[in-house]
Amino acid sequence: MNSIGINQAFFGRTQYLDLLKRRVIDLKEGYRQNIAFLGSCYVGKSTLIHYFLANLDEPDVVPIYLDLENKELPYFFFKFTGTLLYNFSKIKNLPLHDDLNLLIESTKGIIPHTIDVIQKIRTDLTKGKNIDTFSGLLTLPEVFTNETGKSCILIFDEFQNLEEFAIADVFQYLGKKIMTQKRCFYILTSSYPVEAKKILAEKLSLLFGNFEIMMVEAFDLQASQQFIEQSLVDKRIGAQLKSFLTDFTGGHPLYLNLICQEVLNLSAIHVQNEIYMPILSQAVENTIFNRWGVISRHFELIVCDLCTGKGGRIVTEILIALSNGQHKTDELLSSIGVKKTQITQRLNRLLELGVIVKNGTFYYLKDKLFKYWVKYVYQKRLKDVELAPDKQRRQFKDEFNACVEIFKVSSRKDFPARIMELLHCFDNEAFNLNGRKYKLPLFQEIVSLKLKSETGRDLDIIKAKTTGSEWFMVTKKENLGESDINLILAESKRAARKPERCVMISLSTIDENARLKALQERFWIWNENELNTLLTLFDKPHIL
Missing domain, CATH: 3.40.1350 (Trna Endonuclease; Chain: A, domain 1)
Incomplete structure (x- = not known):
């Protein structure tokens, strides 16, 4: 994505952006405070980082961004070293290459020690010395900053996946390097806050270089409504429908964006400049009810991932029960009819993944729109005995219209x-x-x-x-x-x-x-x- 695309995709989040800018200034002045951004999937953590990097204009700071989702150690090596040399070349107005060998050739005269270390790490990688490779890469920023006098920003997107490299004590290696690298600012992100907080508390609790944890949540009311207005461009929409859409999606930027895009498509088809209930209802049906609707398909993949393997039926029943308002363990036991240990194991797993939240004795689905889809779409697909898609579609429309009316009645109350x-x-x-x-x-x-x-x-x-x-x-x-x-x-x-x-x-x-x-x-x-x-x-x- 180019910088124009990144800027168009970014919205709000000014408090986080301002924090990152302050931390860069602090880094240049000799004070370092690392940051961990935690939040649900698709809430905008990576978009925030991409926007920050696209607008970073600091010739004395070299960023290294690493997306660690479903990645292996060879990727880690080539992306780490390639990004470091590419961004350094950009600062020095050197030729820019996508090939690591060409980058090494064009920079070896300026940073020979850094290049020697990279070559040594590559040799370790080819020999299968994974621990030496990983340790060498973590040492590389310190070698580079000592040789150039510049600082580094090292970003690990979905950092918990470092454990997938099958390196024993991987976070202990990372923690030791973080403490000694005073000129390297670390930014971590994770879509699994429970797991990430555990790692930060138990394995990355450092005497020097601790992480400031920032929770990235869905948009609040004001940001959601501004986002809706911006997404609908020149189309008008009433305040009550904007408020409903905010509540319906939980302010989740992904869902707001996808529904608004469908609203725009439908308003163009029907040549309407103001959005009323029929268009919004059709947009929700297209994106959430239709099997190949983009949000419906997104939820299908989530459920497929959660319910694959042994005990998948129990997870399915838990999701359905929670969507129907059965929030306590006893209610789940009564509804599903299995042993308490089987329920507890699955609940704990869903908690770790951030799919559900526990508050007191209550368990509930964290994602409001996902809960709606499980209750009004997924559950009916599983349990309806009659293969009648038109009937299901009419029923979905009626239930959605009822949902809007309930919201309107509630919002009119003082x-x-x-x-x-x-x-x-x-x-x-x-x-x-x-x-x-x-x-x-x-x-x-x-x-x-x-x-x-x-x-x-x-x-x-x-x-x-x-x-x-x-x-x-x-x-x-x-x-x-x-x-x-x-x-x-x-x-x-x-x-x-x-x-x-x-x-x-x-x-x-x-x-x-x-x-x-x-x-x-x-x-x-x-x-x-x-x-x-x-x-x-x-x-x-x-x-x-």
Whole structure:
């Protein structure tokens, strides 16, 4: 992909890009902080790296990018050495070649020591000395930086695949080199966060050269809607449909892009400049329902990979059960009818692969659109006894239209009403939200009321009662301030019994003084991410 194509494919992610730029400046000034970008497949990690490299303009920094997915040691050698010499040649305005031998010939007069080391490594590779080859390659950046005075950026895309080289203690070798190479900035990426974090914690926890972990998530509401507008070019689309598409795809850039491209194709066919429900519905059908639809085929390959081999039927049944809202181990056992150890083994494997997430006693599919496809497409293909594609297509359309209507009804409800719906779901369960554990009781009575602030503005509060206690929930889409904390404290003092817990729920920022006071009073504070985590657990649309 050329630089124009890379720039067109890149969207948002400015916080990560700014971080990378700062780290390059730090590297040139003698301070190095390595970074690991972790996130789901196709969420945009590689696109971020490609854009960063395409726009890197630092003559004293030589980047080496290595895609390690399904690669072997010979590739690692030729890509590593070839990229190093090619980028060095570009900086020095030397002839650019794709052939390693030609690159060696054109640079050996300038960096003879580096070339000698490369030749030695190539000899080790041809003799099958894999450990010496790998160790030599990891030493090469240090040799190069000492000889040239330049710095290196070494990028391992899907770095966990280094273990596929069948080299014992491969990460210990890497860790030792990272600690000593002060002029080499390492960037790692992985689409398997659970496995990657384990490697970073156990095998790459270094005294010098530790990794700053950055989680690359799907787009948030604002980024998703901007992405939709940019993808649809000059086509208009209503705010509600944009919000629905954001929720439906979970803000995943791949799905947003593919559906928007299909919407564009259909709008051109039907000569429409504004996108309405029929075109969106047809685009979703074409991409998700049709067997050769691009998203449907993508999900088919994922399921095929997950369910191949012994026990594949159990994995299939787990995916279907989770898509149908059976989130607990006991529910899965009852639905699938196999031994608990068989369920647990498959759940643990799906957790490692990042397909599912565990929160408290709940398991759920991480990818919202994948869950929808499993429930409304894959499950029906497996279980429908009648071979009637037209009937299945009509049913899919009806179910999708119903999904849109449910979203519209939910989005029309005010914020407190959405929170009250959520509170009715709790039943003495514990959840992890942003690293903290919360236990939510079974609420038997839930009422909403408004408190009048000193400025005359209303503050929405929910009183939720259990058998022997009462909870206060403050709900506010806008910024929570110190006056709101004072108001809820005053209401607590007027109550016949002190509230068991006060929870502050805000979709916006919280004033720092208000936050400190709330924490001092032992209030819980939930933001948009924590709230949407709970909504995901109970299969409810996100609050956008």
